[in-house]
Amino acid sequence: MSPTHSRAPRDHGGGIDSAIVAHGGARAGWLDLSTGINPEPYPLPVFTPEDWAALPDNNAFVELETAARQFWKVPDGARILPAPGASAPIARLPALAPAGRVQITTPTYNEHAAAFAAQGWQVAESGPAEARVIVHPNNPDGRFWSEQDADAPLTIIDESFCDVMPSRSLAHLAARPRTLILKSFGKFWGLAGLRLGFAIGQPDLIDRLGDLTGPWAVSGPALRIGALALRDSGWAVETRARLERDAARLDGILTRAGAELEGGTSLFRLYRVDDAAAWQDRLAKSHIWSRIFPYSQQYLRLGLPPASGWERLEAAL
Numbered sequence: 001m002s003p004t005h006s007r008a009p010r011d012h013g014g015g016i017d018s019a020i021v022a023h024g025g026a027r028a029g030w031l032d033l034s035t036g037i038n039p040e041p042y043p044l045p046v047f048t049p050e051d052w053a054a055l056p057d058n059n060a061f062v063e064l065e066t067a068a069r070q071f072w073k074v075p076d077g078a079r080i081l082p083a084p085g086a087s088a089p090i091a092r093l094p095a096l097a098p099a100g101r102v103q104i105t106t107p108t109y110n111e112h113a114a115a116f117a118a119q120g121w122q123v124a125e126s127g128p129a130e131a132r133v134i135v136h137p138n139n140p141d142g143r144f145w146s147e148q149d150a151d152a153p154l155t156i157i158d159e160s161f162c163d164v165m166p167s168r169s170l171a172h173l174a175a176r177p178r179t180l181i182l183k184s185f186g187k188f189w190g191l192a193g194l195r196l197g198f199a200i201g202q203p204d205l206i207d208r209l210g211d212l213t214g215p216w217a218v219s220g221p222a223l224r225i226g227a228l229a230l231r232d233s234g235w236a237v238e239t240r241a242r243l244e245r246d247a248a249r250l251d252g253i254l255t256r257a258g259a260e261l262e263g264g265t266s267l268f269r270l271y272r273v274d275d276a277a278a279w280q281d282r283l284a285k286s287h288i289w290s291r292i293f294p295y296s297q298q299y300l301r302l303g304l305p306p307a308s309g310w311e312r313l314e315a316a317l
Contacts, residue, residue, distance in 0.1 A: 015034065015289070016030050016032055016289055019284055019289045022284070023284045023285065023287065024287075025287045029287055030287045030288070030289060031287065031288045031289070031305060031306075031309045031312060031313070032289045032303075033283075033288060033289060033290055033291075033302045033303045033304075033305060033309075033313070034289045034290055034291040034301075034302075034303065035192070035268075035291075035303050036139070036161060036187055036265070036267040036268035036301075036303050037186060037187055037190055037192050037267070037303060038187065038188055038189065038190030038239065038243070038267060038304075039190065039303070039304050039305060039306040039307075039309075040190060040239070040242070040306065040307075041189060041190030041191050042189040042190060042191060042225070042228075042229045042232070042235065044191075044225065045224065045225065045228060047221060047224075051220050051221050051224065052220070052221065054220060055216055055220070056216055056218065056219065056220040056223055057220075060220060060223040060224065060227075061082065061218075061223060063223070063227045064082055064218075064223045064226045064227045064230070065080045065082065066227075067226070067227045067230035067231050068080050068082075068183075068198055068200075068226075068230055070230070070231075071230040071231075071233075071236075072166075072169065072171045072181075072183065072200070073169075073171060073172070074171060074174060074200055075171075075172055075174055075175040076175070077175050077202070077203075078174035078175050078200055078201060078202060079200070079201065079202070079203045079206040079207075080198055080199070080200050080206070081198065081199045081200075081206045081209055081210050081213070082196065082197075082198055082217070082218045082222075082223070082226070083196075083197045083198065083199060083213055083217055083218065084195045084196070084197070084217050084218055084219075084222075085184065085185075085186065085192075085195040085196065085197045086158070086160050086182050086183065086184040086197035086198075087111060087197070088197065088213060088217065089180075089182060089197065089199040089209060089213070090111050090112060090115050090158075090182065091111075091115050092115075092209060092212040092213065093115065093116075093156055093180065093209070094115055094116045094118070094119040094121055094131075095119060095212060096154060096205060096208055096209065097130060097131060097153075097154045098130075099119060099120035099121045100121060100122070100129070100130035100131065101121065101122045101124055101127075101128070101129040101130055101131075102116045102121045102122070102123055102124070102129055102130065102131040102132065102133065103124055103125070103126060103127065103129040103131070103132040103133070103152065104116070104123055104124075104125070104132070104133045105125055105126070105134070106125065106295075107138075107140065107141065107293065107295060107296075108133075108135045108138055108139060109135050109139045109158065109160075112133045112135070112156070112158070113133075116131070116133075129152055130152065130153050130154060131152050131153065131154040131155070131156070132149075132150070132151065132152035132154070132155050132156070133155075133156045133158065134149055134150065134155070134156070134157055134158070135158040135160070136157050136158065136159055136162060136168075136170060137161050137162060137165070137168070137265050139160070139161060139268075140263070140264065140268070140270045140291075140293070140299065140301050141262060141263035141264065141270055142263040142264040142265045142270065143263065144168050145157075145170070147170060147173065150170065150173055150176075150179060153178055154178045154179075154180075155173075155176075155178065155179045155180070156180050156182065157170050157173065157179070157180070157181050157182065158182045159171065159181055159182060159183055159184075160182060160183065160184035160187055160197075161184075161187055161188075161265050161267055161268075162183075163183075163187070163188035163236070164188060164240055164243055164265050164266045164267055165240075165265070165266075171200060174200040174201050174202070175202075176202075177202055178201075178202070178205065179201060179202075180199055180200065180201040180205055180209075181199070181200040181201065182197065182198070182199055182200075183197060183198040183199075183200065184197050185197060185198070185222075185226055185229070187267055188236075188239070188267070189229050191225065194221075194222050194225060194226075195219075195222065196218060196222045196225075196226050240266070243266035243267060243304065244266050246266070246304045246305075247264070247265075247266040247267075247269060247304065249310070250269055250302060250304060250305075251269060253310075253313060253314055253317065254269070254271050254302070254317070257317040258273070258274075259271035259272065259273045259279075259300065260272045260273070262299065264301070266304075267303065267304065268301055268302065268303045268304075269301065269302055270299060270300075270301045271299075271300045271301070271302070272298045272299065272300075273298055273300050274298070275297065275298075276292040276293070276296065276297055276298055276299055276300045277292060277297070279292075279300050280292050280300065282316070282317075283313075283316050283317075285316075286312065286315070286316035288309075288312065288313060288316050290302055291303075
C-alpha cells in the first residue's frame with residue numbers, strides 16, 4: 001500500500017514527483033529551479049564506515065560549533081545549537097514562551113506561521129505582539145530588515161539565505177535576551193539533503209530548545225561536513241561571487257522573455273509576470289520546474305540553473 005497523509009502539505013518549492021505526474025518524464029530528466037539551493041554544492045569528503053556506524057561524539061559537536069562561531073562571528077555569551085535543518089527549531093520555537101500574539105509580516109516563509117498557529121498562538125501582520133518573526137532576507141522577495149525591527153519580547157530572525165550577503169547579517173543580536181538567529185546550511189552550501197541548521201541565542205533559550213530537540217539530533221556525517229565547510233572561507237568568497245554573476249545572468253534571460261524583476265537574493269529570483277501559472281506550465285513542458293504562489297497570480301520564483309541548464313532554460317522560454 002502507498003502511504004497516506006491526513007492533510008495536504010503546505011506550499012513549498014520542490015515537488016518534482018507531482019510535476020512528473022502532470023507533465024511526464026523521469027526524475028533525472030527534470031531541472032528543478034523551484035528551490036533556492038546552490039546548484040554547485042560544497043564538495044563532500046570521503047567517509048569511513050565509522051562515520052555511519054558510530055553515534056556522534058561530543059568532540060564532533062564542539063568542532064562544528066567552534067567553526068560556526070568563527071564563520072558567523074557569533075558574539076560572546078551567545079550559544080549555538082546544531083539541528084537537523086532549520087525546520088526542526090522552527091517547529092519548536094513557539095514552545096519557548098506562553099502562547100500569545102506573534103507578528104509575522106507576509107508574504108514570507110509559511111512554516112513560521114504554521115508552527116505558531118499549531119501551538120495556539122494568534123498570528124498577526126502587525127501591531128503589538130509577544131513574539132515576532134522576521135525572515136532576513138525575506139523569502140520570496142529578498143527584503144532585508146533592520147535592527148530596529150527586532151523589537152518583540154521574543155524575536156526570531158531567520159537568516160536561512162543571509163550567507164550570500166554576510167555584511168547584512170543581524171547575528172550580533174544573538175547577544176540580546178530572548179532573541180534567536182536561525183541559520184540554514186542547505187541553501188548556501190547546496191546540501192539540503194544533509195539536513196543541517198543552527199539556532200543561535202542566549203544560553204537559557206538554547207538550553208530549552210535543545211531539551212525540545214533531544215540528543216544526537218545531527219548525524220555524524222553532517223557534523224563533519226558542516227565543520228569542514230564553515231572553515232572553508234575561500235570557497236564561500238568564490239561562491240558568493242559566482243552566485244552574483246549567475247543571478248544577473250538569470251535576470252537577463254527572464255527580462256528578455258518578458259518578466260519583470262520583483263526581488264530575491266543571489267540564490268533565488270522573484271519575477272512579476274502576466275500569468276504565473278501559464279509560465280510554470282510552459283517551463284514544465286520542457287521539464288523545468290519553477291515556483292508559483294497561491295497568494296499571487298503574477299509571482300514566479302526561480303532558483304539558479306546548474307552549468308548544464310542555462311541553454312535549456314533559454315530554449316524553454
